[in-house]
Amino acid sequence: MSTKKELEDENNELKKQFEEMRNTAIKLDTSLKEEMKRSAAQKLQIEFLVAYANNILGATNNLQNQLNQLAQAGVDTGNEEEK
Secondary structure (H helix, E strand, C coil): CCCCCHHHHHHHHHHHHHHHHHHHHHHHHHHHHHHHHHHHHHHHHHHHHHHHHHHHHHHHHHHHHHHHHHCCCCCCCCCCCCC
């Protein structure tokens, strides 16, 4: 049978282990939250770059259409293909 001192020592050891596990859980939670913030920021950056690329693509298509219209109207665009 355990003595009171042994039970107190075991209880103190369990408290110490619990506190270590609690601190580890807090660190993991903090790390997870930071990673989620980074992921959200990266997602926003990617969305911005996609939108920017789409805008450039749209502007390029508009310019190409204008060049085609000018070429159809007989204006020399300097963009004629070699025949």
